[in-house]
Amino acid sequence: xxxxxxxxxxxxxxGERLRxxxxxxxxxxxxxxxxxxxxxxxxxxxxVMNQPGYLVYATIPGVIDPxxxxxxxxxxxxxxxxxxxxxxxxxxxxxxxxAHKVDEDTTVKLKNLQLExxxxxxxxxxxxxxxxxxxxxxxxxxxxxxxxxxxxxxIEGYYDRELKGKDGIIALEKDVRGAPILVGEAxxxxxDNGRNLTLWIDRTVQYIAEKRLKEGIEKYGAKEGTVTxxxxxxxxxxxxxxxxxxxxxxxxxxxxxxxKNPIASSSYEPGSxxxxxxMSSALDHKLVTPQTTMDESGPTPVGEYVIRTWDNIYHGIxxxxxxxxxxxxxxxxxxxxxxxxxxxxxxxxxxxxGESSGIDIEEETSPVLREKxxxxxxxxxxxxxxxxxxxxxxxxxxxxxxxxxxxxxxEPHIVKEITDSRGxxxxxxxKKIRQVIKPETARIITEMMVSAVENGEAKxxxxxxxxxxxxTGTAQIPVAGHYDDxxxxxxxxxxxxxxxxxxxxxxxxxxxxxxxxxxxxAAPLFFDISRDLFAYYGIAxx
Amino acid sequence: MKSFIxxxxxxxxxxxxxxxxxxxxxxxxxxxxxxxxxxxxxSIVLLQHxxxxxxxxxxxxxxLVAIEQKAISMGLVPPSFPIILGQEEFALRxx
Numbered sequence: 316x317x318x319x320x321x322x323x324x325x326x327x328x329x330g331e332r333l334r335x336x337x338x339x340x341x342x343x344x345x346x347x348x349x350x351x352x353x354x355x356x357x358x359x360x361x362x363v364m365n366q367p368g369y370l371v372y373a374t375i376p377g378v379i380d381p382x383x384x385x386x387x388x389x390x391x392x393x394x395x396x397x398x399x400x401x402x403x404x405x406x407x408x409x410x411x412x413x414a415h416k417v418d419e420d421t422t423v424k425l426k427n428l429q430l431e432x433x434x435x436x437x438x439x440x441x442x443x444x445x446x447x448x449x450x451x452x453x454x455x456x457x458x459x460x461x462x463x464x465x466x467x468x469x470i471e472g473y474y475d476r477e478l479k480g481k482d483g484i485i486a487l488e489k490d491v492r493g494a495p496i497l498v499g500e501a502x503x504x505x506x507d508n509g510r511n512l513t514l515w516i517d518r519t520v521q522y523i524a525e526k527r528l529k530e531g532i533e534k535y536g537a538k539e540g541t542v543t544x545x546x547x548x549x550x551x552x553x554x555x556x557x558x559x560x561x562x563x564x565x566x567x568x569x570x571x572x573x574x575k576n577p578i579a580s581s582s583y584e585p586g587s588x589x590x591x592x593x594m595s596s597a598l599d600h601k602l603v604t605p606q607t608t609m610d611e612s613g614p615t616p617v618g619e620y621v622i623r624t625w626d627n628i629y630h631g632i633x634x635x636x637x638x639x640x641x642x643x644x645x646x647x648x649x650x651x652x653x654x655x656x657x658x659x660x661x662x663x664x665x666x667x668x669g670e671s672s673g674i675d676i677e678e679e680t681s682p683v684l685r686e687k688x689x690x691x692x693x694x695x696x697x698x699x700x701x702x703x704x705x706x707x708x709x710x711x712x713x714x715x716x717x718x719x720x721x722x723x724x725x726e727p728h729i730v731k732e733i734t735d736s737r738g739x740x741x742x743x744x745x746k747k748i749r750q751v752i753k754p755e756t757a758r759i760i761t762e763m764m765v766s767a768v769e770n771g772e773a774k775x776x777x778x779x780x781x782x783x784x785x786x787t788g789t790a791q792i793p794v795a796g797h798y799d800d801x802x803x804x805x806x807x808x809x810x811x812x813x814x815x816x817x818x819x820x821x822x823x824x825x826x827x828x829x830x831x832x833x834x835x836x837a838a839p840l841f842f843d844i845s846r847d848l849f850a851y852y853g854i855a856x857x
Numbered sequence: 858m859k860s861f862i863x864x865x866x867x868x869x870x871x872x873x874x875x876x877x878x879x880x881x882x883x884x885x886x887x888x889x890x891x892x893x894x895x896x897x898x899x900s901i902v903l904l905q906h907x908x909x910x911x912x913x914x915x916x917x918x919x920x921l922v923a924i925e926q927k928a929i930s931m932g933l934v935p936p937s938f939p940i941i942l943g944q945e946e947f948a949l950r951x952x
Contacts, residue, residue, distance in 0.1 A: 360920075366913045367906055419910070437906075444916035522921045850936070 349480030350439060351464060352509030354453065356518040357731060361444055363453060363471075363563075368416035368440035371425060373403050375411065377432030384430055388413060391424050403432075416440035447562040449521050451576040452555045452676060452729055455563035468574045470512065470729060471563075472677030477733060480509035508736040515551030515731045520544060520818075523847045524556040528822075531840040532558050536828030537805075541578050541708050542844065547716035547810065547819045549745040550725030552674070575678045582682040582705040583823065586790030586833070587625075587642045588808045589701030592714060593650055594639060595760040596662035599722075599752040602653040605636045605763055609649040617696040622648050625789065639767040642787065644700045651699035659695050660687055665751050666714040667724055668706050673746075674727040681707065701790060702798075708821050711808060714751075716819035718761050718784070719810045721754035723747050765813045773807070773838035778846050780856025784816075785809025785841065787833035792826070802826050805833040807841040817852055820844065 325333070354363035371392070378384050381403050389396035392414050402411045416438055417425075425433060441456050454469025466475035483506035524542040532540050544554040557577050561569035575581070597603045611633050614623045622644050630641065638646030651659055663669065669684035682705035685694070697703035709727060717724045726746040733741045752760070764784035768777055773787055788806040791798035806823040810816035820841060827836040849856075917923060 361912075361916045364912065364916060365909065367909055439909075442913055442916075444913075444920040446920070446922055448921070518921060 344484070344486040347483035347485055347504075347506040348439075349482050349506040350508045351441070351456070351480065352478040352511045354470060354478075355511065355513045356516050356521070357514060358518055359513070360518050362449060362514070362516070362518065364442050364444065365439040366442035367419050368438045369419075369422045370412060370436040370438045371414045371417050371422070372410060372412045372434045372436065374432050374434055375403050375405075375409050378403055379431050384432065387428050387430060388425065388433065391421060391428070392417070441564060443562070443564050445518065445522075447560060447564075448518075448525060449516060449555065450560050450563045451557045451578070452516070452552070453563055454677065455566040455574075457566070466677075468677050469576060470514075470675065473675050474510075474512060474730065474733075478509045478512070480736070481507040483507070510736065511734045512730050513732045513734065514729055515546065515549070515553060516555075516729065517553050519851055520848065521554040521556065523844060523851070524554040525558075527840060527844045527847065528556045528558050531822075531824065531836070531843070534829070535805075535824055535836040535840070537824040537826060537836070539577070539825040541823045542820065542840075543578050543708050543712045544818050544820045544844075544848075545712050545716050545727060547719035547725070547816050550713070550716075550727045551731060551745070552727055552729045553818060555729075576676055578708045579672075579674055579676050579679040580707065582707055583804050583806075583825075584704065584790040584793070585701040585706050585711055586788035586804065586806065587701055588711065588715075588786045588788035588806050588821075588833075589704065589706075590639060590642065590647050590699070591718075591760060591764060591786050591808075592662060592666050593647060593654065593659065593699045594635065594763065595718070595752050595756055596658065597650045597654050598635075598759055599756040600654070600658065603635050603650060605634060605759060607635050608632050609635075609638070609646055611638075611643055611645050613645075615645045615648050617648065617693050618691070620693050620696075622696055636763050636766050639763050639786065640770045642767075642771070647699040648696045651695055656687075656690060656695055659698065660684075660690060663698065663704070665724075665749065666710075666717070667748070668704070668710050668714070672709055672713055672727050673748075674709060675729050675743075679707075679709070681710065701788060708823055711806075712819055712821040715808045715810065715821070717751050718757045718764075719816035719819060720757075722750050722752035722757040724749055724751050761810065761813055764809065768809070772832070772834035773842075776839040776842045778842055778849070778856070781811065781845070781849065781854075782813040782857075783809055783811045783842070783845060784813040785811075785838070787838050789831060789833040801831070803831040803833075805831065805835075805837040807833055807837040809841060809845075811845050811848070812854055817854065818848060 350365055353361050353365065356362050373384070381400060385396050385400040385403065389399050394414065399413060402413070405411070422435060426435070452469050454467055454471035456464050456471055457467050459465040464479070466472045466478060471478065483504045485503045487501035524544060528540050528542045531537070540558050542554065542556040543552070545552055555576065555578050559573060561573040566574065610631065611624070611629050612631055613629050614621045624641070624643055624645055629645070630637070633641065633643065633646060635646070635650070637643070638650070654662065663684065669681060671679050671681045694703055713724065713727050724747070726748055728743055728745070730743055732743060735741070761784045764786055765782050768774065768783050768785045771787065777783060786808055788808070790804045790806070791800060792802040792804060794802070804823055804825050805827050806821065808821045810819050822837045822841045822844070824837050824840070830836055
């Protein structure tokens, strides 16, 4: 009777508890971590990949001499010795992490110390073969609230789910020595490694853009600058360079303000580069032709305001082509008056300003356009020459790129294709948004931009033998409700070569000190980059 | 038929004992194979680690930064692009 009662107690009442305890002894279970996907440039070179790293931890009961342990470990990891000593001296703890993602060389040094209680667990960490190249569009990998890897900003943030993958699990019965028992119970789910991304970014084009931008910042004494290069036919981003920038491998060493890509998230007043939008719309509505004339005999009044040319010089009767060549604000007010309020606002919206472009970057934002009722005559007039309106560099280059694509506005993309862990390639098909102007109009405005380059203020810097369509811009920076006449954003936007553009490019320089003018700073920088690109693409001069 | 059943009953215990012995031997062998599987798995992991290290080294050696440094050490210089001023009025004005 006693035996029966005892059996009932062990088998029924304590049965579940004993099953769990037994399972912990003979059941081996651990996760199979998924590798985060790599990122490749269009020439199939890795720009972000994984490298071996280790979690270094201490099993406190195994630490014999805490003083020696903390001294030797801290000297190798370059951490505070007291902090490590405090961690391993905490009562009630049996395991503490000391450092995450430690590189292989440092781990070997730690292993050579042969310290009791020091353990290592493999953790992959991100590696950047091209160093800080394209940091602004790549983003970085940090930790989430559970300590796992998570992408922030740029591609790492936008495609975090695709890159992360899914951990697997393996659970099987083991013998007393820990070896698996093949006839025992076994369960294995393979990890689904993260997907790899292939970008539109060309490694060499990105390198050229970053190198020339850095040189330009120094040469022209600018505070900040951006270079954006896009394939006008596909919307693929060939290069995105910004200065200052940061290194995604050591992002904690840099200011947080640098994490956001300024090309997709920072706004500026475009100045005269915006004139080509308004002009193209007026051409498209057949309100003007390149030969239409207007009288630029002096400043033009708009309500209580007066609009002057940038140099306060007036040329009398000029054509629309000359309006762009001379970058005449007075001429643009004439064009805007022809368009009228509704068509001017519609032009701005149809070129994609005031809305997100849909680029695959986590932090894209768009400045909000004022409501239609808030547009007064002076607002429309100043918008015609790119002041009083805020855009992002990405919106600007995308809009101009439509001229090289028969007037079609494209959705910009950084990622070209995604490859899953089985090698299956998923292309991201270029997406047409809308046709903003007719193909014929696109050809006309392109020719007018060629004429602006050939006959404008920046003609001295243009590479000989090449036809480049472009427009300079010099916009004053608004400060505390008024414009600071000493601080400008100099820019140049263009297509090259004009007859069959291989790329659309926008260069911006904030507060250049050598000269405030786009024709003397951003334009020469644009042409320098273009020369390098012509050589790279094998485009010979005429 | 009756003799067959009698024979079967006589052989049955021997057969059971033989089957038990065979099962014990096979199970024991499989447990040893489990250790081999563990060893092979460990080798696979080590090779994967070695592959990752190699891939990192190849990527680093073929990076544009490395290529540029190599080119400079070999004496190569960037091409120069002279700006042709010619007769343009703007260039003369700016002198």
